[in-house]
Amino acid sequence: DTAVSQTPKYLVTQMGNDKSIKCEQNLGHDTMYWYKQDSKKFLKIMFSYNNKELIINETVPNRFSPKSPDKAHLNLHINSLELGDSAVYFCASSQERSDRVAYGYTFGSGTRLTVV
């Protein structure tokens, strides 16, 4: 069973369109994240939700809107897609322990978004 699953794996769309990427984790973790990996392979955090509450919101255009219907799901909706949005988007989850370390940080397999 896939621990962190995201769909779709590939997404090709035209500029100006609106699209969503879905993420689900079955690890029982209480925190979920969205990361963007650019062409230089850097992973940068975009958002993080802990028990459905937004706890990290980096400098991301407001065209990107995360939604967490429950702690096992964190979806990413992108409005008015631009060429620069082309990247690989990774979902992840983790569980904080008493020593204030996020353990079990697990990534999904990524969604390759191509805006044409």
Place this chain on the structure above:
Amino acid sequence: KNQVEQSPQSLIILEGKNCTLQCNYTVSPFSNLRWYKQDTGRGPVSLTIMTFSENTKSNGRYTATLDADTKQSSLHITASQLSDSASYICVVSATVYKLSFGAGTTVTVRA
């Protein structure tokens, strides 16, 4: 300037040989340091995690070291296998949830 610098950017080794990857960081305060392996087209997979008080951690043929005083870490791969070909990413955490990623070292193992 990125707070996590990795070297070398890439390396090629022969199957069965050992190699060592380096990570220097400036992230402060420091909570923990992780090494991830990312295969092409896949998400990163955790290899090791070390907190401030730990200076070495092993996971099979992978051994990570940490010197929190000099803010340096290394990942040693012993007796490399073809399946070790991947990108290895050093990740440093200052807070519980926010991780700072290095650009990774691409390792290619050749038969």
